[in-house]
Amino acid sequence: MLGQQLFNGVLLGATFALVALGFNLVVGAMDRLNFALGETAMVSAVVGAVLMETGLPFAVAFLAAIATGGLLAVIVYVASFRYVSDRFPTASILSSLGMGLVLTAVVVKVFGSDQRSVPDVLAGVDLDLGLFRVSGAQLVIIVLAALMTVGLYVFLDRTVWGTAIRGVSDDPTMVALLGVPVQRVILLTFTLSGVLAGAAGLLTGLAYHSVSPFDGFTSTLTALMVIVLGGLGSVTGGVIAALVIGVLQTLTVAYLSATLRDLIVFVLVGIVLLVRPQGLFGRNAGVLERV
C-alpha cells in the first residue's frame, strides 16, 4: 500500500517537475517568469487529447503536444518578452498572464469549457513489481518524464547550445561579449520550456484521464510552489522539490484527507519562505542573487 502510494507520488511529482523545469529555464534565461506556461501545457494537452480521440497513436499525439508547446512558448516569447522593455520588471509577468487568459479563452471558444477525457494507452499492460503495480499509462508517464528530465540534463551539461543556455543564465552580458548569440539562445530556452510544458500537460492529462481548459492555472500554481521550494532558477532543486510535493500530496490524500492536499503544500511553502527563502536547494550564486 505504502509502496504504491509512494510510486503514485513520484509519478505525480515527475509531471510537476517538467513544468517547473520549464519555469526555471525561463528564469535562468531572462530573470522573468512566464506565467502563460501552465496554459501552454493545457493547450498542448487538449491538442494531444483531440488527436488521440481521432484514433491516432499516442506517439503522434505526444509529438504534436510537445510541438504545440514549443510553438506556443515562442509565440508567448514574442508577445510578452521580446518587445517588452526590461525597465519594467513586472511588465512581462502581466503580459504573460494576459496571454494565459487569451489561451484559456480561445480553448473554451474552440473546444468548449467541458472536461475532455484522455484515452488510455497500453491498456493491457499491468506490471506487478512486488511493492507496487504499474499500469500501462503510468509506465508511459514515468518513462517519458524521466527521459525528458535526463535528456535536459545531458543537453544542458554536454552540448554547445546547452552550455550557451547556462552561460546566458549566469551572465548574459559576458557571454554576449564572447560571441554567443544571446537572443537565439533565449529563443531556444523558451522553446525548450514550452516542449517540457507540452509534455507535462499531456502526461498529466494521461494520469488523470481528463483535461480541462482551466487546468492551466493549476499547473502554473503547482509549478510556482515547486520552484519556491526548490529555489528559483535551480534545475536540480526544482526536480527534487517536485518529487517531494508529489509524494506529499499523494500521501496526504491517502492517509489524511483529500481536502488537506493543497493546504499542506501551502504550509510547507510558507515555512520555506520564512525560514529559507532561497529554497531548500538554492545554493548556487545565481539563485541567491534572485532572492
Next chain:
Amino acid sequence: MSPYAEAVLLQVGINVLLALGYWIAVSTGKYSFGHAAFMAIGAYAASMLTLNFAWPLPVAMLVAAVVAAVAGAVIGWMALRLSLLYLAIITFIFGQLVELLFAQWDYVGGATGMIGMTGTTLTLVYSSIAVVVVYLVLLTRSRLGLAYAAIREDERAATASGLRITRIAVGAFAASAAVTGVAGALAAHQLMIITPSLFGPQQALLIILYCVLGGVQYFWGAAVGAIVLSVLPIWFEWLNDWYMIVYGLLFVVLMIVRPQGLIGRSERSGGGPLLRRLRRDGAVAVEREREPVG
C-alpha cells in the same frame, strides 16, 4: 435615478475603489498578483458580521479594512523582503490559498458561498472613495508619498538615503489591502451573493488592468482606467462574450507600447529604449560642450 443607473454607478464606484487601493501598493513599485484575495477577505469578514451578528454595514466595512490590512501586512512582510519575482509568486499563491480556504470553510458556506447581504448605497461607496482620495492627495504631498516614489524609482538609492524600504513598503501594502478589503465588503453587499471563485485570478487581473491601463504615475490615472474598463462592457455588449480575450490582448499590447499606462509622462518612466538612448547621447553631448578647454 433608475435602478439600472444606480447599479452601474455602484459597480463603477467599487471598481474605482479597487483601482485606487491597488495603486497604493503600486506607488512603491510593488505589484501584487493576488489582490482579489484581500477583496475576498474584506467581503467575507463584512458579510459574516452583517449576516450573523447583524452589525451595521459601515462598522463591518471598518472591520473588513482592519482584517484585510493585517493580512496584507503579513503577506507583505513575507514577500517584500525578497525580490520582485518572489513577490509575484507569493501574492499569486496567496490568492489561491485564500480562495481555497474560503471554499473549504463550512461556516461561510464553503464553495456555495454566502447569500443575502444588502445595504451598499451610493452614499457609502462614494464617501469611501472620497475618504480614499483625500488620503491619497495628502499622501502624494507628504514625505511618506515621496518615500514611496523614491522606492519605486530606485530602491538602492532609497536605502542609501536612509529609508527603511521594507517597513515602508509593508505599510503601503497593508493600506492597499485595507482599501481593497473595503471595496470587497461593498461589492459583497451589492452582489448579495458571494462565492470563493468570484475572487479568483480573473478578478485579480482585472484589478491590475484597471490600475495599469490608466497609468501608475498618478492615482487618478488608476481611477480613470477603472471607469473606462467598467463602462466599456456596458456600451459594447459583445465585449461580454469576448472580454477575456480582449482584456488579455490589452495587457499584451499595453506592456509593449506603454508599460507605464496611458496617463503619465514617459520621461520619468524612461520612455522607449530609442528615446532613452537619444536623450542619453544628448546629455553626453551637452556635458562635452561644458568641458573646460585647456
